[in-house]
């Protein structure tokens with residue numbers, strides 16, 4: 001809890017982990033594949049417009065290490081930083097189901113051979129979900145915790161085409177339904193805001209679709225420009241302008257207000273894993289300042305996750321009530337000081 005507030009005005013994923021494992025749990029991101037359908041050029045696909053050469057891996061040095069070495073190397077750093085004893089191994093970079101089932105199985109076994117590893121998280125795409133992949137997830141989900149993170153990014157096909165994702169919004173919806181029907185894994189999606197032509201109304205539509213899907217969590221990114229990506233070329237040609245922070249904060253607020261209180265949030269914005277690769281916008285450079293600005297924007301407007309959501313269950317109403325309380329300052333001085341700080345940071349806000 002931050003000073004002056006009961007808690008966060010949205011449901012952080014840490015809450016889910018605390019309930020599921022009874023303790024703090026952090027992810028160890030690892031890289032075990034270096035390919036995906038886009039980079040392979042299958043069916044005329046191209047590399048996603050925003051993707052750097054590392055396939056969104058958290059650490060580029062991980063590609064020179066085996067899985068065991070990565071876990072051994074990164075666990076102490078993450079554990080010391082967050083004071084955690086328990087971890088999930090997060091197969092993050094590229095498309096982790098775009099490989100042989102036998103390789104996936106060997107990687108799962110290697111990860112689970114560490115006693116501090118309490119489960120597996122697999123990042124993949126909506127069009128790479130085969131029956132054999134789901135069978136493997138189910139097999140491991142019977143003996144440990146398995147979570148799947150699906151790179152959906154958008155439900156709007158014009159945005160998906162701009163991103164060069166190579167799949168449609170309908171395919172993402174079908175993939176979520178297929179995974180929920182055939183497995184019991186924990187399912188979450190990645191979304192990307194700040195796309196060309198994006199509107200406030202699309203934030204509401206996106207939240208409504210998310211609410212209707214069999215998922216438990218969302219990871220939110222802003223579309224940022226990294227070096228050596230197709231998006232960098234467009235940026236330098238003046239054909240793409242990254243979203244500014246106040247606009248992003250407003251879009252995020254609209255999305256969260258319409259989001260069900262049962263959905264957990266991984267994070268509110270993207271941060272470049274390698275600072276030197278970030279071209280624009282500069283506001284994503286400081287992780288903590290950006291996070292605080294986004295949270296403060298919600299508080300300044302008395303806003304919170306699910307504020308505009310029609311809850312129809314007791315659990316949802318209870319969560320909604322708690323989130324409302326979290327959005328209220330413990331006293332008026334706290335609110336006044338927040339308003340002053342926000343106006344100093346962004347004078348266009350004016351009196352609120």
Ligand code: SF4
Nearest residue numbers: 036038048051055094
């Ligand atoms: S974002 Fe994923 S699917 Fe797209 S090019 Fe990068 S690794 Fe491939």
